[in-house]
Amino acid sequence: MLTQRxxxxxxxxxxxxxxxxxxxxxxxFLGLIxxxxxxxxxxxxxxxxxxxxxxxxxxxxxSIVFNLGILGFFKYFNFxxxxxxxxxxxxxxxxxxxxxxxxxPVGISFYTxxxxxxxxxxxxxxxxxxxxxxxxxxxxxxxxxLVAGPIERVPxxxxxxxxxxxxxxxxxxxxxxxxxxxxFKKVVIADMVGLIADEIFNGxxxxxxxxxxxxxxxxxxxxxxxxxxxxxxxxxxxxxMGFDLxxxxxxxxxxxxxxxFWRRWHISLSSWIRDYLYIPLGGNRGGKWxxxxxxxxxxxxxxxxxxxxxxxxxxxxxxxxxxxxxxxWLDRFPPPKDRPPGGWQSNALVVAQVAGMFTxxxxxxxxxxxxxxxxxxxxxxxxxxxxxxxxxxxxxxLAYFTLPLxxxxxxxxxxxxxxLFEGIRAPAQVAVYTYLIVMSLAFALRAPSEFIYFxx
Amino acid sequence: xxxxxxxxxxITASRVxxxxxxxxxxxxxxxxxxxxxxxxxxxxxxxxxxxxxxWNLLGRMEEPTDWLVLGDSSGFRGFDxxxxxxxxxxxxxxxxxxxxxxxxxxxxxxxxxxxxFGAPKAVIVIHTYDAWYREVDTLAVGQTPLWGIWENRSAxxxxxxxxxxxxxxxxxxxxxxxxxxxxxxxxxxxIRFTANPLTIATNRARxxxxxxxxxxxxxxxxxxxxxxxxxxxxxxxxxxxxxxxDVNKAALHQLGELSDQYEFDIYLVNxxxxxxxxxxxxxxxxxxxxxxxxxxxxxxxKRLHLLPGEPKxxxxxxxxxxxxxxxxxxAESYTRWLADRVxx
Numbered sequence: 170m171l172t173q174r175x176x177x178x179x180x181x182x183x184x185x186x187x188x189x190x191x192x193x194x195x196x197x198f199l200g201l202i203x204x205x206x207x208x209x210x211x212x213x214x215x216x217x218x219x220x221x222x223x224x225x226x227x228x229x230x231x232s233i234v235f236n237l238g239i240l241g242f243f244k245y246f247n248f249x250x251x252x253x254x255x256x257x258x259x260x261x262x263x264x265x266x267x268x269x270x271x272x273x274p275v276g277i278s279f280y281t282x283x284x285x286x287x288x289x290x291x292x293x294x295x296x297x298x299x300x301x302x303x304x305x306x307x308x309x310x311x312x313x314x315l316v317a318g319p320i321e322r323v324p325x326x327x328x329x330x331x332x333x334x335x336x337x338x339x340x341x342x343x344x345x346x347x348x349x350x351x352x353f354k355k356v357v358i359a360d361m362v363g364l365i366a367d368e369i370f371n372g373x374x375x376x377x378x379x380x381x382x383x384x385x386x387x388x389x390x391x392x393x394x395x396x397x398x399x400x401x402x403x404x405x406x407x408x409x410m411g412f413d414l415x416x417x418x419x420x421x422x423x424x425x426x427x428x429x430f431w432r433r434w435h436i437s438l439s440s441w442i443r444d445y446l447y448i449p450l451g452g453n454r455g456g457k458w459x460x461x462x463x464x465x466x467x468x469x470x471x472x473x474x475x476x477x478x479x480x481x482x483x484x485x486x487x488x489x490x491x492x493x494x495x496x497x498w499l500d501r502f503p504p505p506k507d508r509p510p511g512g513w514q515s516n517a518l519v520v521a522q523v524a525g526m527f528t529x530x531x532x533x534x535x536x537x538x539x540x541x542x543x544x545x546x547x548x549x550x551x552x553x554x555x556x557x558x559x560x561x562x563x564x565x566x567l568a569y570f571t572l573p574l575x576x577x578x579x580x581x582x583x584x585x586x587x588x589l590f591e592g593i594r595a596p597a598q599v600a601v602y603t604y605l606i607v608m609s610l611a612f613a614l615r616a617p618s619e620f621i622y623f624x625x
Numbered sequence: 626x627x628x629x630x631x632x633x634x635x636i637t638a639s640r641v642x643x644x645x646x647x648x649x650x651x652x653x654x655x656x657x658x659x660x661x662x663x664x665x666x667x668x669x670x671x672x673x674x675x676x677x678x679x680w681n682l683l684g685r686m687e688e689p690t691d692w693l694v695l696g697d698s699s700g701f702r703g704f705d706x707x708x709x710x711x712x713x714x715x716x717x718x719x720x721x722x723x724x725x726x727x728x729x730x731x732x733x734x735x736x737x738x739x740x741x742f743g744a745p746k747a748v749i750v751i752h753t754y755d756a757w758y759r760e761v762d763t764l765a766v767g768q769t770p771l772w773g774i775w776e777n778r779s780a781x782x783x784x785x786x787x788x789x790x791x792x793x794x795x796x797x798x799x800x801x802x803x804x805x806x807x808x809x810x811x812x813x814x815x816i817r818f819t820a821n822p823l824t825i826a827t828n829r830a831r832x833x834x835x836x837x838x839x840x841x842x843x844x845x846x847x848x849x850x851x852x853x854x855x856x857x858x859x860x861x862x863x864x865x866x867x868x869x870x871d872v873n874k875a876a877l878h879q880l881g882e883l884s885d886q887y888e889f890d891i892y893l894v895n896x897x898x899x900x901x902x903x904x905x906x907x908x909x910x911x912x913x914x915x916x917x918x919x920x921x922x923x924x925x926x927k928r929l930h931l932l933p934g935e936p937k938x939x940x941x942x943x944x945x946x947x948x949x950x951x952x953x954x955x956a957e958s959y960t961r962w963l964a965d966r967v968x969x
Binding site: 341345569591603610613 | 636641643644645647651655800
């Protein structure tokens with residue numbers, strides 16, 4: 170077991186490294202993340218030291234308004250302006266607003282939410298604020314998870330920043346497994362099937378038949394592989410430094426219903442929305458109609474979080490509807506408490522549920538990926554059973570690149586174990602790592618692309 | 626700290642280190658396998674394979690030649706040394722590679738030839754018209770074999786970054802190769818070897834001993850499509866001045882210096898070209914500016930010549946798959962035309 174004695178030195182190095190990492194993209198936005206950090210650090214300490222309920226609330230409101238204001242400006246200004254212009258034009262007006270060319274700071278959606286959760290938790294009395302600005306700054310800017318999550322919570326990450334960390338060979342082994350698997354998922358699976366998705370989504374106008382389905386499935390695979398790859402790489406790097414980041418995905422495509430899906434997909438965001446939006450709205454404590462309303466609002470805003478475009482809101486609303494429907498169904502037909510486990514009928518039901526939820530998810534991804542209503546309509550109306558040479562070729566490629574992911578996920582499901590590679594015997598581990606690295610090297614540079622969630 | 630694993634800690638330092646080292650060794654072996662795969666003409670990009678094959682041909686030569694022919698694919702399709710010998714009575718060898726190495730590749734081969742045999746009687750450089758403003762493709766230059774007489778021939782031609790990329794291409798093809806390797810990995814059932822894979826690793830896969838590769842027939846659709854592309858290109862650039870790329874300038878200077886030092890003539894010749902392209906006004910405008918730029922660049926070198934007059938033109942049915950690749954039959958015509966213009 171390795172022990173680290175110079176915590177302060179480590180944290181300083183990590184903080185400097187995190188700021189260099191973030192500033193490498195655009196140094197101008199270092200000020201923004203620093204300002205967010207300072208504001209929330211100050212507000213949380215003011216909240217904690219104040220005995221006046223009104224003042225405490227005012228500090229909280231200031232923090233929330235500040236964070237959402239920054240997010241709103243950089244991410245949503247042009248979106249809301251364009252939407253307002255469109256609305257006014259519908260009433261015959263010709264408004265002449267100015268358009269700002271606003272660059273979206275990478276990771277802003279992630280670190281503002283992460284920082285806001287701190288102030289809110291301090292206000293709720295769930296934790297005491299740290300007195301050390303630099304520790305807090307490291308919590309906000311910790312580079313492995315800064316630009317695309319997971320959105321960490323203070324009780325989980327901050328103690329690891331302030332407390333003694335241990336780097337173990339098990340952690341390094343585990344971190345390596347996540348890193349290698351993450352890179353493979355990004356470079357081989359996500360980027361390669363992304364080419365298929367791009368070809369079909371960009372050319373949908375001239376395409377018909379089963380090739381459209383291939384495009385939908387390709388994007389379904391791409392977004393999961395891409396996003397979960399980043400989370401794996403972030404967690405892997407962190408483990409090698411003695412940090413433990415939260416799991417962000419738990420086999421989401423094996424979800425059996427909408428609520429289950431959101432317990433498995435982008436867990437850090439969905440739990441944030443639940444704790445800081447859904448529950449403050451009332452959660453399920455105000456009767457069924459208020460519960461349905463709260464679910465709907467939470468999902469719609471979750472969609473809006475993803476991007477400044479109406480297709481993301483539509484996607485959020487789309488996911489809200491089946492969640493509400495599922496909730497209403499359970500309210501009307503609650504499952505029997507003493508249902509006997511096992512049996513082929515039970516297994517068949519599970520398979521049907523998973524298949525149904527997967528279908529719903531694929532449809533949702535079409536809304537997410539499409540750039541216009543025409544494209545959404547076109548993708549669904551061009552769907553069919555016609556098979557072309559292009560469909561066969563792209564279908565083969567999709568199957569080829571997706572197969573490793575499916576194999577790993579099935580094993581993870583069967584063993585009920587997310588951490589697959591680190592526990593296997595050494596020769597098997599060598600073989601698996603060699604395969605993953607060789608494939609990653611062979612396919613790298615073919616289609617270099619950013620992680621999808623960097624844009625959020 | 627939250628512990629995600631319920632297993633006992635049986636991971637030791639030696640296991641992790643051994644795993645990493647083993648993977649490293651296996652990845653290197655996979656890299657060597659990629660090298661073997663890609664050096665075979667049946668599996669890799671044939672144009673890239675040709676580059677390495679020319680160096681091996683140079684290495685296999687047992688006697689010097691009278692005329693050394695360098696250039697791009699318009700050269701290895703268009704120049705037949707047997708026809709040249711028949712027309713002129715003198716020996717020739719065709720070491721034309723591909724346009725991606727631009728004239729830097731020609732300069733490197735010439736230096737290699739001189740190292741082995743001394744100066745030839747004369748050199749012909751056959752190139753397509755749009756080669757002179759291209760930057761070098763480091764992936765292409767990286768197809769020169771790992772060791773042998775081709776070492777250290779690139780001095781003065783490439784930047785440090787280009788040189789580094791060339792080296793990495795040579796020793797790390799698993800990462801730096803083009804689309805050939807991913808295509809083979811994606812479709813392993815397409816892998817073919819017609820020669821011993823072990824000899825392929827040192828790129829001893831052969832071309833004909835005189836370097837000529839006659840085109841296998843004609844593909845009219847490809848020629849027509851390529852012609853349309855070139856016509857679009859020249860209409861776009863017609864009004865602009867022609868600027869030779871830095872690597873081409875450096876290579877021309879080296880060619881000129883070698884010709885002066887060893888006292889032999891070098892003839893820069895345009896490869897075969899489609900009649901319709903040659904007759905196009907925009908092309909003629911562009912081509913005259915190109916010749917002007919080349920003339921200015923080679924001016925200081927007394928024995929470096931730009932062949933005057935129009936290029937030799939061919940119709941669609943006389944071309945293989947592009948505006949500058951002649952069919953096997955038309956290669957005779959092109960070679961005799963060259964013999965008439967250059968050797969006499």
